[in-house]
Amino acid sequence: MRLYLIRHAESTNNALGTISEEMYETHRTYDPELTDIGKEQAQLVGAFIAEYTQAGVSSDRVALEPFGFTHLYVSPMKRTLDTAKPIAEALDIAPQVWTDIHEIGGLFTAEIDENGEEIITGYPGLTRTEIADQYPTYQLPDTVTDAGWWGADRGKETPAEFVSRAVTVALALRQRIYTDDRIALVAHGAFIDALLKALFNQSPSHPNQLYYGHYNTGITRIDYEKWSGDPSDRLYIRYMNNVTHLPVDLRTR
Secondary structure (H helix, E strand, C coil): CEEEEEECCCEHHHHHHCCCHHHHHHHCCCCCCECHHHHHHHHHHHHHHHHCCCCCCCCCCCCCCCCCCCEEEECCCHHHHHHHHHHHHHHCCCCEECHHHCCCCCCEEEEECCCCCEEEEECCCCCHHHHHHHCCCCECCCCCECCECCCHHHCCCCHHHHHHHHHHHHHHHHCCCCCCCEEEEEECHHHHHHHHHHHCCCCCCCCCCCCCCCCCCCEEEEEEEECCCCCCEEEEEEEEEECCCCCHHHCCC
16 A cells, blocks of 8 residues: 555645734634635646656656555545545546544634633534535545535544544555555645654654654655565555645745
């Protein structure tokens, strides 16, 4: 099995973070759209993956084996749904929404009241009908309903729930290591970090201690293989955070 992890293109929340932390906290939205830069990044990563899906293609930029995705999974958040669209169109593949690969916390906003207490508000997210209308080729699981996929009553996911979810996804992927699948996940920065730690059997750690950072639309490839003469499985990190498809002025975090 080959696994490709692709971070979404620049969102409006990402752009706020480049201005100031205060601006991010006060103007952050629970399910942001892509910026104009993000839309350009999404088109570029789609074209790049399409180019390297053709066998025998060559380029001066980097030597890569063809991608050839057999499965394209995407988080149900807007920024990932929109990032996956050019990839899906370029490859003529139907993306499959996987709710478990959403970003840390879920869909929420946080405010501080007059007593200094944090007030969390949860949001349902796009409904099944809305996703079907806006992304008609996407395949939806039963966890996406006409009431949304997150649920206002869920509020904000706890750190323990987040880590558990990343481990659950890692275990699901491990079940497919003996297949010839080439699986791509279009997901989020913090989730990709947590998933990599789960895949590497590393303990969760604070981002200040260890963080597998990805630029917007950065690509990581990991191979699972059965090692000859060894009963264990071997994981190969082929490359991480590949952004050769982006000119320098479009490399954002």
